[in-house]
Amino acid sequence: MMSNSKKLDAMDKKLISYLSEDGRMPVKELVKKLQITSPTLQVRIKNLLQSGILKIAGVVDIFKTKKLFMAFIAIRVIDDLKIDQTLVDLSRMPEVTSVCVVTGRYDILAEVIFANDMEAHYNFMSSTLPAQGNIDYSESFVVMKSKKKWMILPKDIEF
Numbered sequence: 001m002m003s004n005s006k007k008l009d010a011m012d013k014k015l016i017s018y019l020s021e022d023g024r025m026p027v028k029e030l031v032k033k034l035q036i037t038s039p040t041l042q043v044r045i046k047n048l049l050q051s052g053i054l055k056i057a058g059v060v061d062i063f064k065t066k067k068l069f070m071a072f073i074a075i076r077v078i079d080d081l082k083i084d085q086t087l088v089d090l091s092r093m094p095e096v097t098s099v100c101v102v103t104g105r106y107d108i109l110a111e112v113i114f115a116n117d118m119e120a121h122y123n124f125m126s127s128t129l130p131a132q133g134n135i136d137y138s139e140s141f142v143v144m145k146s147k148k149k150w151m152i153l154p155k156d157i158e159f
Contacts, residue, residue: 008053011036015044016054023056059150067116068157069142070097070149073129074106076137083107086134094156095124106139113157 008016014034018025031038048054062068075090077083083101090099090110098111114120125140143149 012044012048012053015041016048019054019056023058055152057152060153061150062113062153063146063149068153069114069116069121070146070151071112071114071121071143072141073110073112073125074139074141075108075110075129075135076105077107077134078136079134080107082134086132089132089134093124093128094154095120095128097151097154113151113154115158 011034015030018030018033027038027041031041034041036044045054049056062070075086077086087099087101087108090096090108093112095112095114096110097113100109101107102109112121112124114124121140121142125138129135129138
């Protein structure tokens with residue numbers, strides 16, 4: 001766990017829960033549910049946003065669009081000592097929506113989004129990913145169907 005993590009109190013947890021249900025929940029409704037004042041609510045939201053714990057964004061069910069597809073890329077690294085930097089490098093790639101260090105036979109699992117274009121997926125696997133430098137082996141798993149998979153779209157994805 002990160003040492004600079006913010007400790008959440010019960011009020012923060014309730015606020016995050018309500019915003020997770022509906023990120024557009026009106027301030028009046030949040031104030032009423034949490035039994036706090038509007039200025040207190042604004043300060044709490046601001047603190048959660050600044051700490052990086054909370055991000056309020058529109059999310060998309062990509063499986064309800066016709067022009068996007070998702071894949072998981074399982075990655076084995078060459079040098080375990082460089083795994084943190086590899087994680088940072090991968091997270092900066094525009095196609096990557098999430099990247100995690102995992103247990104098991106792979107070291108990293110990346111979630112990627114592509115416009116409905118197998119060529120983009122091919123280029124990512126054959127050029128972009130190997131160019132990172134610390135990739136020993138990777139395996140791609142294209143997601144064919146999913147439920148409850150809401151995502152924030154990467155900025156550079158056009159569909």
